[in-house]
Amino acid sequence: MPESPASLSSNERRSYLLGRRSFERGDDATALTEFRRLLETRQGFADVHYMMGVSLERQDEVRAAARSFVQALRINPDYAEARLGLASLYEREGDFQRSREITEQASAREVPRAGTLDPTTRGKLANLQADLGDAFCEAGEPGEAIDAYRKALDRCPDFHDIRQRLGLALRQAGLPNRALAEFRRVQRSHGDYLDAAVQAGLTLYTLGRADDARREWQGVLQQDPEHREAQMYLRLVR
Numbered sequence: 001m002p003e004s005p006a007s008l009s010s011n012e013r014r015s016y017l018l019g020r021r022s023f024e025r026g027d028d029a030t031a032l033t034e035f036r037r038l039l040e041t042r043q044g045f046a047d048v049h050y051m052m053g054v055s056l057e058r059q060d061e062v063r064a065a066a067r068s069f070v071q072a073l074r075i076n077p078d079y080a081e082a083r084l085g086l087a088s089l090y091e092r093e094g095d096f097q098r099s100r101e102i103t104e105q106a107s108a109r110e111v112p113r114a115g116t117l118d119p120t121t122r123g124k125l126a127n128l129q130a131d132l133g134d135a136f137c138e139a140g141e142p143g144e145a146i147d148a149y150r151k152a153l154d155r156c157p158d159f160h161d162i163r164q165r166l167g168l169a170l171r172q173a174g175l176p177n178r179a180l181a182e183f184r185r186v187q188r189s190h191g192d193y194l195d196a197a198v199q200a201g202l203t204l205y206t207l208g209r210a211d212d213a214r215r216e217w218q219g220v221l222q223q224d225p226e227h228r229e230a231q232m233y234l235r236l237v238r
Contacts, residue, residue, distance in 0.1 A: 028055035046075040126156040140175035
């Protein structure tokens with residue numbers, strides 16, 4: 001998840017929660033319907049793309065499943081489950097060379113250094129810590145959420161989806177300049193992650209920098225003319 005559940009609209013949150021619960025029950029049809037509805041406005045959820053991949057594979061939509069796993073890895077390159085799921089799909093399709101390459105890549109990323117946890121374990125712990133941050137956000141405790149997100153990033157500083165959530169919590173806590181710094185860091189590392197630019201624009205607007213906010217959202221629309229949030233914020237400002 002690139003954003004805190006607190007940042008989602010009620011309909012988006014409903015789709016996320018219902019999709020996840022349906023996935024866990026094995027109701028793939030409902031899960032896919034809800035996830036697709038969510039992805040119309042929120043593209044940056046690595047776990048959603050992963051769960052879609054699993055559901056699609058269970059429905060024998062192998063190529064679509066592979067695209068979902070690839071998207072999950074694009075958002076979070078250390079997503080071990082998505083990497084192994086993709087390798088399994090290539091093996092199923094008879095592309096053993098490609099499957100072997102992806103498995104080797106996964107193994108290489110998981111070689112632990114002396115005195116440290118392996119990347120998979122670090123990633124899982126970071127995501128658990130981030131889930132705790134989400135719970136604090138939901139409970140209206142942004143200060144506790146900030147601490148949880150920072151601890152997660154101490155383990156995995158390259159998890160830009162968690163850094164995005166940190167930025168949202170900082171803004172919620174009344175620290176917009178610090179929030180903007182986190183969004184900028186995501187933008188520098190992942191220039192194609194447009195949600196960070198959208199949130200940077202919104203933060204600039206709260207700081208009274210309306211012209212800078214407009215430029216931020218216009219930049220998003222140059223890359224994605226159909227980006228709904230950027231369109232909406234520009235209309236509101238105008």
